[in-house]
Amino acid sequence: MSTDTDILRRRVIQAGVATGVMAAASRAFAAAAAKPLAPVLKTIPSTGEKIPAVGVGTNAYGTEDPAELKRVLTAMPGLGGAVIDTARGYGESEVVIGRLLAEIGNRDRFFLATKTPLAGSVAGGTAVLDESFRRLQVSKIDLLQIHNLNGVNDLYPHFREYKSAGKIRYMGITTSQDGQYDGLIDAVTKNKFDFLQVDYSIGNRSAADKVLPLAQEKGMGVLINVPFGGRGRTMFPRVAGKTVPEWVTQELDITSWAQFFLKYIISHTAVTATIPGTTTVAYLEDNQQGGHGRLPNAAQRKKMEEFWDALPG
Numbered sequence: 001m002s003t004d005t006d007i008l009r010r011r012v013i014q015a016g017v018a019t020g021v022m023a024a025a026s027r028a029f030a031a032a033a034a035k036p037l038a039p040v041l042k043t044i045p046s047t048g049e050k051i052p053a054v055g056v057g058t059n060a061y062g063t064e065d066p067a068e069l070k071r072v073l074t075a076m077p078g079l080g081g082a083v084i085d086t087a088r089g090y091g092e093s094e095v096v097i098g099r100l101l102a103e104i105g106n107r108d109r110f111f112l113a114t115k116t117p118l119a120g121s122v123a124g125g126t127a128v129l130d131e132s133f134r135r136l137q138v139s140k141i142d143l144l145q146i147h148n149l150n151g152v153n154d155l156y157p158h159f160r161e162y163k164s165a166g167k168i169r170y171m172g173i174t175t176s177q178d179g180q181y182d183g184l185i186d187a188v189t190k191n192k193f194d195f196l197q198v199d200y201s202i203g204n205r206s207a208a209d210k211v212l213p214l215a216q217e218k219g220m221g222v223l224i225n226v227p228f229g230g231r232g233r234t235m236f237p238r239v240a241g242k243t244v245p246e247w248v249t250q251e252l253d254i255t256s257w258a259q260f261f262l263k264y265i266i267s268h269t270a271v272t273a274t275i276p277g278t279t280t281v282a283y284l285e286d287n288q289q290g291g292h293g294r295l296p297n298a299a300q301r302k303k304m305e306e307f308w309d310a311l312p313g
């Protein structure tokens with residue numbers, strides 16, 4: 001009986017392809033032939049619970065093909081992922097996720113994170129929180145976050161109340177803009193959140209100056225958004241046509257640019273998990289591999305930064 005590895009080997013040989021493609025294929029073959037890579041699990045500081053370091057972001061789930069999204073959410077737990085990040089502000093994303101998880105019947109395999117409204121008044125009591133439970137069709141939310149600092153003073157008492165009642169497991173607050181870092185620091189200094197969520201990537205490292213060290217000092221978990229630079233403005237064009245450096249494949253089990261970007265992020269000691277926007281099974285498989293195997297140490301992270309900084313554009 002042929003194994004997947006045999007089939008892959010045969011395909012590589014039969015293809016008789018050009019040298020560059022052959023090198024990439026033999027790296028893929030080596031990865032497939034190797035024993036399964038261990039998942040990277042990170043600890044949530046406030047409880048000690050461990051979660052997988054690569055999840056999915058869903059700001060496009062209101063508009064993408066629901067059949068493919070269903071395949072993504074069906075396959076994800078088996079590939080080692082658990083964190084889903086959504087928000088009231090992402091159109092129908094919460095509703096689509098709620099419906100798909102109910103249809104698949106695998107809600108208990110996920111760490112489900114959502115956010116209160118991105119803009120407008122949130123002064124209407126707990127109704128604004130209840131809406132997420134209704135849209136997601138769940139009785140418990142793993143992580144409820146205040147989106148872009150909107151309404152911290154109004155929402156914080158209700159977050160505490162819902163956490164005490166066991167309706168939410170963790171409380172968080174988010175931004176994805178440098179201009180809000182001071183406000184974020186102020187909010188997490190005055191209040192007790194379990195998590196903050198912030199933008200951080202190899203192409204945008206400013207959160208590492210103050211925000212990530214503060215989270216570590218305060219014992220907060222950290223979710224990283226826009227790990228590829230953000231939907232519609234990703235870092236992939238800068239590496240178009242280039243293969244990942246040989247040393248990252250050999251030393252860090254990295255076989256794609258997505259994995260290069262993700263492993264840079266999750267190897268930061270303050271980071272708990274990252275949530276790449278993932279709307280297809282092909283992206284899911286690639287991104288989940290970025291949450292498995294060896295992570296760069298400090299010297300290797302520096303080498304990745306130097307490589308990135310030297311790229312044109």
Ligand SMILES: NC(=O)c1ccc[n+]([C@@H]2O[C@H](COP(=O)([O-])OP(=O)(O)OC[C@H]3O[C@@H](n4cnc5c(N)ncnc54)[C@H](OP(=O)(O)O)[C@@H]3O)[C@@H](O)[C@H]2O)c1
Pocket residue numbers: 056057058059060085086147148174175176197224225226227228229230231232234236258275276277278282283284286287
């Ligand atoms: N303030 C906040 O709280 C805040 C703000 C922004 C985002 N977020 C969260 O962060 C999540 C991630 O942000 P994002 O989706 O805007 O940006 P992102 O994760 O940086 O980039 C997502 C894009 O990367 C491409 N991609 C994904 N996997 C890939 C792969 N393996 N190989 C090549 N390309 C790949 C896709 O682009 P194509 O479809 O064009 O191929 C996708 O649209 C959001 O979904 C949301 O959950 C939170």
